[in-house]
Amino acid sequence: MTTRAFSHEPGTAMECLSIPITLEKEAGLDEHGRQVLKCGFKIGGGIDQDFMKSPQGYTDNGIYCTEVHDGSAAARAGLRVHDKILQCNGYDFTMVTHKKAVDYIKKHPVLNLLVARKGVTHS
Numbered sequence: 001m002t003t004r005a006f007s008h009e010p011g012t013a014m015e016c017l018s019i020p021i022t023l024e025k026e027a028g029l030d031e032h033g034r035q036v037l038k039c040g041f042k043i044g045g046g047i048d049q050d051f052m053k054s055p056q057g058y059t060d061n062g063i064y065c066t067e068v069h070d071g072s073a074a075a076r077a078g079l080r081v082h083d084k085i086l087q088c089n090g091y092d093f094t095m096v097t098h099k100k101a102v103d104y105i106k107k108h109p110v111l112n113l114l115v116a117r118k119g120v121t122h123s
Contacts, residue, residue: 018114019083021079021114023039023077023110025037025039040068040073042067043063043065043101044056044058047061048097049098063085063096065115066081066082067081079113083115083117086115087113087114088101088112088114089104
């Protein structure tokens with residue numbers, strides 16, 4: 001099995017480049033016709049999830065981007081599948097539950113993300 005994520009032991013240093021991404025959400029409609037702000041990506045992981053059951057092969061309880069919709073705000077901002085979200089608007093995402101991460105992402109119209117990308121260790 002190919003590992004697409006980091007092999008990282010929580011609490012230890014990780015060699016990677018932190019990549020800043022600014023994502024401005026787009027106005028859209030939900031399934032009930034209500035006005036919402038859409039970011040165009042999905043996440044997986046969290047300290048309350050069992051990463052051993054991750055279909056993506058993640059090796060820790062971090063928050064990972066599991067899907068980026070083509071043409072979305074996330075795609076235009078440069079977010080990629082398997083990016084590990086380290087921070088969102090300065091809030092630490094390395095030790096957060098899945099629900100807390102989702103709720104935090106939903107409540108802000110602009111997301112200033114700091115992500116780590118496997119294989120990128122310097123600019």
